[in-house]
Amino acid sequence: MSIGSLFYRLAYRSGRPRWDSTEPRPELVELAQGRLPGRALDLGCGAGTDSIYLASQGWEATGVDFAPQAIAMARSRAAASGSSASFAAGDVTRLREAGVRGDFDLVVDIGCYHGIPAGRRDAYVAEVAAVTAPGADLYLAGVSNPPAAWRLLGARGINADDLRRRFGAYFDPPLVDERKAGPIGRAGSFVLYHLLRRGATTAALVGDASTPVIGAGTPARSGQRNLRRDAGRTVREAHGYASTRDSR
Numbered sequence: 005m006s007i008g009s010l011f012y013r014l015a016y017r018s019g020r021p022r023w024d025s026t027e028p029r030p031e032l033v034e035l036a037q038g039r040l041p042g043r044a045l046d047l048g049c050g051a052g053t054d055s056i057y058l059a060s061q062g063w064e065a066t067g068v069d070f071a072p073q074a075i076a077m078a079r080s081r082a083a084a085s086g087s088s089a090s091f092a093a094g095d096v097t098r099l100r101e102a103g104v105r106g107d108f109d110l111v112v113d114i115g116c117y118h119g120i121p122a123g124r125r126d127a128y129v130a131e132v133a134a135v136t137a138p139g140a141d142l143y144l145a146g147v148s149n150p151p152a153a154w155r156l157l158g159a160r161g162i163n164a165d166d167l168r169r170r171f172g173a174y175f176d177p178p179l180v181d182e183r184k185a186g187p188i189g190r191a192g193s194f195v196l197y198h199l200l201r202r203g204a205t206t207a208a209l210v211g212d213a214s215t216p217v218i219g220a221g222t223p224a225r226s227g228q229r230n231l232r233r234d235a236g237r238t239v240r241e242a243h244g245y246a247s248t249r250d251s252r
Contacts, residue, residue: 028057029114031145031196036061042109045135047096048116052078052089058112059089067091068104096120097127099135107137115194118146118162125170133174133201140201142175145194167197175199 032054041062046055049067051074058065059082067089069075075093082089094102096116111132120128132142146162 026053028054029145031143031194032057032112032114035112035143036063039110043107043137044110044112045104045108047111047113047132048119049078049091050074052081052091054112054114055089055091056082056085056087058110059087063110065089066104066108068094068096068099068102070095097124097131099131104135106135107140108135109137109140111136111140111142113143114145116146117144118148118150118160120160122160125166129170129174136201138201138203142171142199142201143196144199145196148195162195162197164197167199171199174202176202 036058039061042064044055044058044063044065046052046058046065046067049055049069050071052067055065055067055078065088067075067078068091069078070093072093075091078089078091081087082091092102092104094104096113097120117125117128136142144162144167148161148163150161
């Protein structure tokens with residue numbers, strides 16, 4: 005077990021860490037407003053605040069975290085509030101081993117990817133690609149330049165060049181939006197990135213042939229997904245999240 009993994013496990017074993025708020029992140033609230041709900045995946049969900057919020061907005065929400073104590077807290081919170089959110093204990097770089105199955109229409113990662121060591125990031129990308137539907141939205145928020153203490157725990161931050169290189173085979177365009185998000189204590193401010201999942205055919209042409217590719221599903225499901233995507237696009241434009249693809 006890495007030092008970083010041990011740190012997070014111990015943090016939740018000692019109670020609710022200071023970074024794990026009982027209120028949803030404002031970035032998530034803004035993204036969810038006005039969107040037609042579908043299936044949502046919350047990566048690095050911690051004690052489940054954001055997953056529970058998404059469920060309250062009508063989403064079929066699933067949260068994943070590798071810390072068992074965090075998942076226990078999330079399930080307890082969900083039960084106490086009557087939330088339909090579900091949770092899985094597992095590594096975000098091994099989603100399918102944790103029983104997570106697609107197709108998800110929305111994936112949010114607020115403060116998880118930026119802490120994943122470089123050697124596990126390609127596995128993360130492959131797993132996310134395998135459980136997302138064509139046209140799905142992926143939102144990644146993290147610190148671009150982690151403090152020295154974070155780096156000792158394995159955190160490498162998040163930046164546009166890394167996302168272009170790692171996600172480009174599955175998400176089109178590789179980087180569609182970048183903007184400053186809210187503060188995160190002494191670490192500074194989050195940077196928020198928005199990526200759009202390519203269609204299955206395109207991904208198969210540019211990706212590794214051995215990587216599973218999720219199909220488009222039934223015509224009815226595909227039509228519902230397109231409606232959700234178009235509605236989400238309208239809201240993103242209204243809030244300044246319009247992507248280069250959206251403007252074409």
